[in-house]
Amino acid sequence: MQPSRPVNLFLACTPLQVLNAAEARDRFHADDDNFLVVFHSPRSAKKQTRLAELADDAIDSRWTRTWNLKLTRLSQLLFPFTASRLRQQIGLCQCLYTGGFQTQQRHLLHSIPHQQLIVFDGGAGVLQTAVNSWRTQGTRQRRLKQLIPGQNTSLPDLSKARFFTSYALDMPAESIIPNDYRIFRTQVSGKLPVRDEVVFFSQPLQRDLGLNIDIDATIAAVLQYHKASRCRWILHPRETEGPADAEKLPFLAEFFGLREGYLPIAFATWMSSVARSLPAIYGRPVTCFDI
Structure with a gap:
């Protein structure tokens, strides 16, 4: 019986986060089982459809499995059950990547057991939230109001998290994994006019x-x-x-x-x-x- 392959989970809610998730997957986990969860926020139907189309366009066939979660009012109320099912299907993760800290993402960060938490670029705003939390971790952690029973929406412990980023962050070098898009660049074959x-x-x-x-x-x-x-x-x-x-x-x-x-x-x-x-x-x- 062959040993099972390492498992990694990626949480994304924007097209850019999907792209950066694929970059990390192919650079560090090419031979692993890699799962992607894409959250579609409850914006207006037209805007939500547009962002969903861009995200779908950025999703390739090299994921072990992909879940597209539309965050309607009902699905948000039932999300603790969704998280439980995901935990059963995915199990222990070697690395858990997140491109943001929306309510449902936070809940999964608490629900899915993992060895290493890595935050990847989803825009400067997401990184600023994570960096501020990293700097203040251990002094005071404010919990968000629990609006849904059974759902943990507090910001997870980021004191040991690492950051896969193209930004120059003022943090210790051991906390940073530079993203230079070296894998994506290989798709640009030849010199473009x-x-x-x-x-x-x-x-x-x-x-x-x-x-x-x-x-x-x-x-x-x-x-x-x-x-x-x-x-x-x-x-x-x-x-x-x-x-x-x-x-x-x-x-x-x-x-x-x-x-x-x-x-x-x-x-x-x-x-x-x-x-x-x-x-x-x-x-x-x-x-x-x-x-």
């Missing part, structure tokens, strides 16, 4: 931060700075308005070169996480413009 344009990845700053942005002025600044003939404006999945020729990509930003078959002279944004991932993957600069 470069077009005379800048691709700008927009963000829902008015919705999220209440900021009014002069888009025309931003485009003018982008073209002047890079001396380009065109600015291709890409809306965020949660955005609905932009320039007349704005568009939404049917795939994650990190897949741009692979799917479009070319690269711009530069990428640009305000403060998106693509400022970290795209240079690592494609070697093209990303310019962050002032808000």
Whole structure:
């Protein structure tokens, strides 16, 4: 009888987290049993569908098994039972990766036995939550109100967690696993042609931060700075308005070169996480413009 293979569990709730989960899987656990749980938040139907489509597009066939969990009101009430079933099917994990700390993710972090907890990039906001908790662990831990019986929503102990990240965090080196997208880069075969344009990845700053942005002025600044003939404006999945020729990509930003078959002279944004991932993957600069 052959010994069972090590088991790893990855928790993701955004398309970027799915991508980073696959990067960690293929880099460290290629011969293991790897399970993926993707949470779909209860946003408006249109936005939820859009994010779900991007997440599905980023999921490949190399997962041992994948669960897509739609967080409706009923499914959230019944989540302790869902967590119990997952624990029975998965068992003890060598590594448990999480890209966030939503209520259901926290519950699984407490429910699924694991040897090592690893936090991976899901955007700077997720990392900031984890880093702040890591720094204050052991001094005071505030439990969230238990809204659902049998569901543990407290932030887990992160004092021994490690961080798989492309960000330069002010933490001890032994806590950091640098993510340079070395596995994803191998998919970029050959040298892609470069077009005379800048691709700008927009963000829902008015919705999220209440900021009014002069888009025309931003485009003018982008073209002047890079001396380009065109600015291709890409809306965020949660955005609905932009320039007349704005568009939404049917795939994650990190897949741009692979799917479009070319690269711009530069990428640009305000403060998106693509400022970290795209240079690592494609070697093209990303310019962050002032808000």
